[in-house]
Amino acid sequence: MSALLRHARYVLSGNPVTALAFGLFGLLLFAAIFGSAIAPYDPLATEAARALKPPSAAHWFGTDQLGRDIFSRVLVATRLDLTIAFASVILAFLLGALSGVAAGYFGGWTERIVGRIADTIMAFPLFVLAMGIVAALGNNVTNIVIATAIINYPLYVRVARAEANIRRDAGFVEAARLSGNGEARVLLGHILPNIMPIMMVQMSLTMGYAILNAAGLSFIGLGVKPPHPEWGIMVAEGANFIQSGEWWIALFPGATLMLAVFCFNLLGDGLRDIVDPRQRT
Amino acid sequence: MLNLLLSRLATAIPSVLGVIVVTFLLTRLLPGDPAAYFAGLAATPQAVAEIRAKLGLDKSLPEQFLVYVQDLLSGNLGTSLTTGQPVTADILTRLPASAELTLLALFLAAAIAIPLGVLAAVKQGSWIDHLCRIVTTAGVSLPVFFTGLLFAYVFYYLLQIAPAPTGRLDAFLTPPPHRTGFYLIDSLLVRNTEAFWGALAQLALPAASMAIFSLAPLARMTRGSMLSVLGGDFIRTARASGLAPRTVIFTYAFRNAVLPVITVLGMVFSFLLGANVLVETVFAWPGIGLYAVNALLTSDYAPVQGFVLTMAVLYITLNLAIDLLYGLVDPRVRLDA
Amino acid sequence: MTAAPALKVENLSVEFRTRAGVVRVLEAVDLEVGKGETVALVGESGSGKSVTAFATMGILDPAGRVTSGSAMFGGADLLALPERELAELRGRELSMIFQNPRTALNPIRRVGQQIADVLVRHGGATRAQAPQAAIEMLRRVRIPDPERRARAYPFELSGGMCQRVMIAIALACRPSLLIADEPTTGLDVTTQAVIMDLIGELARESGMATVFITHDLALAAEYCDRIVVMHAGHIVESAPSAQLFAGARHPYTARLLAATPGETDSLQGLQSIPGNLPDLRRTDLPACRYSERCERRKPECVSPLALAKVGERHLVACRFPL
Ligand SMILES: Nc1ncnc2c1ncn2[C@@H]1O[C@H](COP(=O)(O)OP(=O)(O)OP(=O)(O)O)[C@@H](O)[C@H]1O
Numbered sequence: 001m002s003a004l005l006r007h008a009r010y011v012l013s014g015n016p017v018t019a020l021a022f023g024l025f026g027l028l029l030f031a032a033i034f035g036s037a038i039a040p041y042d043p044l045a046t047e048a049a050r051a052l053k054p055p056s057a058a059h060w061f062g063t064d065q066l067g068r069d070i071f072s073r074v075l076v077a078t079r080l081d082l083t084i085a086f087a088s089v090i091l092a093f094l095l096g097a098l099s100g101v102a103a104g105y106f107g108g109w110t111e112r113i114v115g116r117i118a119d120t121i122m123a124f125p126l127f128v129l130a131m132g133i134v135a136a137l138g139n140n141v142t143n144i145v146i147a148t149a150i151i152n153y154p155l156y157v158r159v160a161r162a163e164a165n166i167r168r169d170a171g172f173v174e175a176a177r178l179s180g181n182g183e184a185r186v187l188l189g190h191i192l193p194n195i196m197p198i199m200m201v202q203m204s205l206t207m208g209y210a211i212l213n214a215a216g217l218s219f220i221g222l223g224v225k226p227p228h229p230e231w232g233i234m235v236a237e238g239a240n241f242i243q244s245g246e247w248w249i250a251l252f253p254g255a256t257l258m259l260a261v262f263c264f265n266l267l268g269d270g271l272r273d274i275v276d277p278r279q280r281t
Numbered sequence: 282m283l284n285l286l287l288s289r290l291a292t293a294i295p296s297v298l299g300v301i302v303v304t305f306l307l308t309r310l311l312p313g314d315p316a317a318y319f320a321g322l323a324a325t326p327q328a329v330a331e332i333r334a335k336l337g338l339d340k341s342l343p344e345q346f347l348v349y350v351q352d353l354l355s356g357n358l359g360t361s362l363t364t365g366q367p368v369t370a371d372i373l374t375r376l377p378a379s380a381e382l383t384l385l386a387l388f389l390a391a392a393i394a395i396p397l398g399v400l401a402a403v404k405q406g407s408w409i410d411h412l413c414r415i416v417t418t419a420g421v422s423l424p425v426f427f428t429g430l431l432f433a434y435v436f437y438y439l440l441q442i443a444p445a446p447t448g449r450l451d452a453f454l455t456p457p458p459h460r461t462g463f464y465l466i467d468s469l470l471v472r473n474t475e476a477f478w479g480a481l482a483q484l485a486l487p488a489a490s491m492a493i494f495s496l497a498p499l500a501r502m503t504r505g506s507m508l509s510v511l512g513g514d515f516i517r518t519a520r521a522s523g524l525a526p527r528t529v530i531f532t533y534a535f536r537n538a539v540l541p542v543i544t545v546l547g548m549v550f551s552f553l554l555g556a557n558v559l560v561e562t563v564f565a566w567p568g569i570g571l572y573a574v575n576a577l578l579t580s581d582y583a584p585v586q587g588f589v590l591t592m593a594v595l596y597i598t599l600n601l602a603i604d605l606l607y608g609l610v611d612p613r614v615r616l617d618a
Numbered sequence: 619m620t621a622a623p624a625l626k627v628e629n630l631s632v633e634f635r636t637r638a639g640v641v642r643v644l645e646a647v648d649l650e651v652g653k654g655e656t657v658a659l660v661g662e663s664g665s666g667k668s669v670t671a672f673a674t675m676g677i678l679d680p681a682g683r684v685t686s687g688s689a690m691f692g693g694a695d696l697l698a699l700p701e702r703e704l705a706e707l708r709g710r711e712l713s714m715i716f717q718n719p720r721t722a723l724n725p726i727r728r729v730g731q732q733i734a735d736v737l738v739r740h741g742g743a744t745r746a747q748a749p750q751a752a753i754e755m756l757r758r759v760r761i762p763d764p765e766r767r768a769r770a771y772p773f774e775l776s777g778g779m780c781q782r783v784m785i786a787i788a789l790a791c792r793p794s795l796l797i798a799d800e801p802t803t804g805l806d807v808t809t810q811a812v813i814m815d816l817i818g819e820l821a822r823e824s825g826m827a828t829v830f831i832t833h834d835l836a837l838a839a840e841y842c843d844r845i846v847v848m849h850a851g852h853i854v855e856s857a858p859s860a861q862l863f864a865g866a867r868h869p870y871t872a873r874l875l876a877a878t879p880g881e882t883d884s885l886q887g888l889q890s891i892p893g894n895l896p897d898l899r900r901t902d903l904p905a906c907r908y909s910e911r912c913e914r915r916k917p918e919c920v921s922p923l924a925l926a927k928v929g930e931r932h933l934v935a936c937r938f939p940l
């Protein structure tokens with residue numbers, strides 16, 4: 001573990017981009033936790049008198065058509081966007097890692113069924129499937145989380161299955177089995193912890209995709225309901241003003257969204273370098 | 282080749298079955314009464330009952346599934362409440378618009394990503410390699426609807442060199458007579474250059490936004506596989522034989538490197554078909570994505586279901602085409618099958 | 619030896635830049651090959667045989683750099699030629715074949731086309747004649763049914779067949795020098811002999827000089843006029859085959875010979891040489907890079923050293939030759 005940490009420091013010092021990504025991540029986390037507390041305005045407070053004002057000292061990101069402060073809204077939205085993404089990634093991880101490890105470990109029918117489910121999901125263009133799921137389950141935030149988890153599920157299954165398959169006959173697994181551990185214990189207590197580093201990489205790599213996906217769904221009007229600040233919806237609202245030149249309404253939430261996704265993608269690449277130096281390009 | 286086609290078709294069948302089952306289940310998962318959902322918000326109780334009988338919702342699940350499959354086989358995807366038309370007809374009329382956009386975007390993405398990836402690999406560590414790295418990481422991070430809006434703002438509002446971001450053709454131009462449904466091709470067929478340029482101008486921004494989004498996996502894969510091929514033994518043989526750099530890089534390295542790139546096309550299509558929905562929304566593009574979004578917002582479920590099914594079947598077909606293309610390039614696969 | 623050798627490498631040094639530092643892989647390597655002569659370059663794995671060949675051909679990895687030396691070939695210094703002119707010579711005047719013939723051929727191009735590519739490139743045939751000329755080449759390397767085989771892909775051919783195709787590619791333009799880098803490694807013993815005979819025969823036919831890189835002293839003695847022994851980037855001994863077998867003067871060569879039990883494969887034997895190659899990243903390497911493994915080491919062995927004549931055509935780099 002300390003070797004891993006040392007290696008991490010080595011990678012970070014040699015890779016300022018990853019360090020930058022960690023910094024951005026900290027900033028996002030800060031905004032998610034303290035966003036509502038430090039927001040200069042009430043993100044929902046409308047005031048017709050100051051509608052559609054471009055960025056100024058009082059309103060850094062300008063105001064929208066209802067006179068709401070965009071900076072405050074972008075800040076407050078961080079928590080919702082990140083929560084949706086985190087929740088869906090955790091859900092996908094739980095479902096995918098468990099069933100994938102079981103598939104790789106037991107093989108046979110387990111593997112066939114899990115594989116078929118994953119293949120069927122992969123047979124859809126993923127965003128389209130997410131649309132269909134949210135439409136069917138009902139138009140709310142929970143279902144966005146579920147849909148995003150489902151479309152990420154096959155990625156986790158694939159990684160977990162392959163890793164468990166490699167480790168099924170490894171010495172330490174054999175030893176655990178011989179010392180009287182049940183299959184479930186071997187699986188959960190020995191194989192799962194071993195593939196955690198790789199799963200962590202997978203999680204941060206899919207995190208960016210999950211944010212994009214959730215924002216895309218709310219952009220087309222699924223999930224989060226309007227007055228509530230959320231990056232995708234805010235871009236959608238701003239879209240109506242692009243043709244008349246009020247760029248700031250869409251730009252700031254869109255750019256923040258982009259930055260967040262960028263941060264997680266960089267972070268994923270960086271983590272992969274730390275966990276699996278062989279794959280460095 | 283025929284063997285390859287048949288074996289690949291056989292592997293596509295479970296996928297198609299899976300897709301049919303999932304789209305069927307999605308309708309049954311509808312919260313509340315599916316009949317009420319399908320009937321729309323303003324429906325009377327009789328209308329709901331009628332719809333329930335019509336949809337066969339009073340039958341058992343397996344029976345319902347059979348009816349669903351029969352309907353599919355006869356090309357019946359139900360009726361749209363918003364347009365009042367059969368969903369199949371609606372989708373068929375809108376499909377060319379989406380297909381033209383998606384294919385152009387793919388073409389653009391490949392035209393940029395593949396040379397970029399090749400150059401990045403050949404000149405490893407040069408500025409073009411760094412550019413490639415930036416483009417691939419930034420490209421996947423760009424929300425496609427945001428890029429689209431940004432483009433519309435810059436090129437339409439600020440620079441005024443792009444037409445208004447609404448629809449396939451300027452209102453003053455008449456669309457070319459319907460042959461393929463692709464405006465670019467149809468307008469050329471009747472030598473209507475005005476319509477051709479008009480259609481191209483409308484396509485440019487949405488296609489570019491989609492291309493930027495989907496270019497990353499292509500460029501990344503091209504670079505990676507080019508690098509690994511260039512390090513290969515047979516490239517050394519080619520160089521030791523004094524073959525011209527052009528021959529070494531294109532005939533020897535690239536043809537081999539393109540194989541993994543072809544496999545990644547499947548993922549690119551998944552990206553593109555999803556991005557399609559968002560881009561059509563931004564640019565009011567009259568394709569099936571916009572159709573589905575409008576239906577979603579009015580709780581008109583049949584078109585959404587038809588859309589998901591169509592997209593999935595299209596995607597499976599595209600993957601099949603990709604497999605065949607792979608077989609065309611790689612003799613090992615062709616002869617194994 | 620004739621006045622003008624086919625290839626004369628002098629003072630060749632090569633280093634590689636790696637993440638772990640600069641590796642001085644070759645140091646002041648001298649290698650001379652007479653016209654029509656067959657020279658074996660032997661030494662254990664990692665001693666720099668392939669790097670010598672690659673540097674001469676100008677196909678070193680980008681990480682590698684020639685830091686000094688010359689390689690005179692037909693009146694030109696290969697190491698100083700611009701890449702464009704060097705590429706003209708490669709495949710036409712000097713050729714190379716590699717180990718692992720299966721991976722050394724383009725997997726998705728018909729073998730006939732791969733031969734034709736070389737012919738067309740060097741003006742050995744026009745584009746129209748090339749397919750027929752390729753079939754002729756396949757016939758020359760004794761591939762049965764060459765018309766059909768020309769249309770085959772490498773994965774459809776056996777290892778021995780692939781190596782014949784490699785030879786056909788290398789000899790297509792009748793070069794005056796061939797470097798064969800372990801051309802028989804990975805082939806079974808019978809095929810080895812067939813391939814070696816084929817190379818020998820074709821070389822004699824056209825008076826071609828050959829550098830034959832191998833681990834295998836017995837094989838080298840059987841097919842080569844002269845043997846050059848390499849250790850850790852240095853040439854340590856060079857002598858006509860019979861003379862070397864009769865009386866090796868360098869302790870390393872003696873060890874190699876002792877580890878070569880008769881005519882059989884010597885790989886096991888080679889491993890029995892005490893110690894390992896020194897780590898070439900070290901900056902404190904002694905002048906004789908073998909000295910740290912040598913039982914006869916004396917304090918003087920750290921001071922500078924060069925190949926010295928110890929007999930007619932017999933050179934040794936050792937202060938205290940056997
Ligand atoms: N691309 C490279 N980067 C760094 N070091 C290299 C590279 N190529 C070769 N070397 C180093 O050069 C030394 C000589 O390698 P070379 O391949 O010439 O050995 P060899 O005598 O041909 O061995 P073998 O019998 O295994 O083919 C080795 O120590 C190797 O580590």
Ligand SMILES: [Mg+2]
Nearest residue numbers: 667668669799
């Ligand atoms: Mg070698």
